[in-house]
Amino acid sequence: MSVVFTVGYEGTDIDRFVRTLKAAGIERLADVRAVAVSRKAGFSKTKLAARLAEEGIEYSHFIALGDPKPGREAARAGDFDLFRSIYGAHIETGAAQESLRELVDFVQDAPTCLLCFERDPETCHRTIVAQEVIEETGFEICNLFADDPDRYVRNASKLPRFHPGEGLTAA
Secondary structure, three states, X not given: OOEEEEEEOOOOOHHHHHHHXXXXXOOEEEEOOOOOOOOOOOOOHHHHHHHHHHOOOEEEXXXXXXXXXXXXXXXHOOOHHHXXXXXXXXXXXXXXXXXXXXXXXXXXXXXXXXXXOOOOHHHOHHHHHHXXXXXXXXXXXXXXXXXXXXXXXXXXXXXXXXXOOOOHHHO
């Protein structure tokens, strides 16, 4: 079975983040932030795309899959039921559904990781997006944590691997 990865950059820096992606064998990064601007050095769209390109990782921004501002505010306030409700309605919109179809195509050909800010995948909309992707592809989800890339180096043999052509849509 193949895999789609997710990662948040909260609590890390750009060097550890990139080392984590490289250790996991990521070849594509799908940015699912609504606003690809960050106060953390290296994580705004242009600088992040350039750094990833230097490392041989393709970057693509799926803006329509980003969490709308009311959802981000609910999550920041710790109201995760409201956050899930807001994002659940958002992902059903035409623009989000079109972007989701593009993302499903994007993850089919190479090891791909979905990016957002939050470290904890349980409180981030990227998990909802990843679940939508696996419904279409049959892939499994692997959540990465970018604050300790060496854990992926030490445990490389235990990481799930991407296998092109194993998704349901590829059959």
